[in-house]
Amino acid sequence: MVVSYTQEHVYRHPWHRVTAAAWRKFTDADARAAPLSHILEVHTLSRRVDAGSGRIDAVRAIAGRAPPLPLLLRGLVAAADVVLCVEHTTVDGPARAMRVISRNANLRALVHVEETCSYRPHPERPDEWTLFRQETSIRCAPLAAVAAWAAEMVERRCAERFRQNASQGREVVETICERLALADH
Amino acid sequence: MVFGRSKSSSSTASPPPAAAASSAAAAACSELRAAYHECFNRWYAEKFAKGQWHKDDCVGEWHKYRACLEVTPFSPPPNSITASLIYYRSPQFVAKTTALGIALVFSQFRMGFHLSRFLVYMARNRVVF
Numbered sequence: 001m002v003v004s005y006t007q008e009h010v011y012r013h014p015w016h017r018v019t020a021a022a023w024r025k026f027t028d029a030d031a032r033a034a035p036l037s038h039i040l041e042v043h044t045l046s047r048r049v050d051a052g053s054g055r056i057d058a059v060r061a062i063a064g065r066a067p068p069l070p071l072l073l074r075g076l077v078a079a080a081d082v083v084l085c086v087e088h089t090t091v092d093g094p095a096r097a098m099r100v101i102s103r104n105a106n107l108r109a110l111v112h113v114e115e116t117c118s119y120r121p122h123p124e125r126p127d128e129w130t131l132f133r134q135e136t137s138i139r140c141a142p143l144a145a146v147a148a149w150a151a152e153m154v155e156r157r158c159a160e161r162f163r164q165n166a167s168q169g170r171e172v173v174e175t176i177c178e179r180l181a182l183a184d185h
Numbered sequence: 186m187v188f189g190r191s192k193s194s195s196s197t198a199s200p201p202p203a204a205a206a207s208s209a210a211a212a213a214c215s216e217l218r219a220a221y222h223e224c225f226n227r228w229y230a231e232k233f234a235k236g237q238w239h240k241d242d243c244v245g246e247w248h249k250y251r252a253c254l255e256v257t258p259f260s261p262p263p264n265s266i267t268a269s270l271i272y273y274r275s276p277q278f279v280a281k282t283t284a285l286g287i288a289l290v291f292s293q294f295r296m297g298f299h300l301s302r303f304l305v306y307m308a309r310n311r312v313v314f
Contacts, residue, residue, distance in 0.1 A: 024226050
């Protein structure tokens with residue numbers, strides 16, 4: 001059983017500003033202080049910039065403090081204090097497309113989460129707004145093999161938690177966009 | 186006897202040079218990482234995202250950071266993230282959590298016998314979570 005859902009959000013900022021804010025989301029000092037205080041470290045594992053075609057490929061490892069696990073999973077695993085996510089980001093400058101794919105690197109025997117985010121100019125106002133789309137897929141492997149209903153329940157509980165985190169992330173991006181807008185003017 | 190005593194006192198007085206060098210190198214890598222992040226964030230916001238991608242302004246910072254990582258010997262400090270990731274769960278711990286899981290399942294869920302069978306299987310085969 002896999003629980004999937006999609007969220008969309010419109011940033012009322014141009015694409016270049018929203019994507020710049022997205023890059024800064026986890027490394028921003030103010031964001032790390034308050035809304036994203038659970039983020040411990042951000043490491044860039046590899047990066048490739050193609051100056052001719054205007055493409056960026058980067059892989060980052062993001063370590064965060066683990067949220068409390070759903071009740072049914074607490075008996076299955078030691079209290080994991082760190083969740084490690086690997087984030088693969090692709091930016092196509094001429095097409096004004098940015099795609100971020102995140103997966104958890106540890107605790108995969110427990111919960112497998114894959115999150116795909118895309119940032120594109122808004123179809124109606126391409127120079128003023130940015131359309132953000134986030135697709136999340138959650139699979140609880142050990143329970144799925146034994147009791148599908150329990151796996152689905154845990155997956156839905158995780159989904160609720162991730163929705164809250166996603167709204168927090170969007171607020172951080174909005175705040176950084178405002179700051180970048182002031183810097184532009 | 187006198188030689189041994191002076192040797193131990195000298196070793197306790199000053200920290201080992203390898204550990205001091207390793208911690209200093211780790212701090213230097215952290216600063217280079219922050220410098221690269223700052224450079225990339227500025228370059229992306231001011232140039233790349235606005236169409237000027239013909240020149241990569243942060244190659245120098247990136248190479249310095251990578252060079253620092255490659256030279257540093259790998260010795261994670263205690264309680265680091267790496268140490269947490271390779272945390273070992275003893276067989277006693279597995280047995281305890283399995284028993285706890287069984288009790289939890291039986292007490293709270295109707296179809297708990299399915300999950301309890303799964304947990305018993307894992308305990309008997311000494312599966313490490």
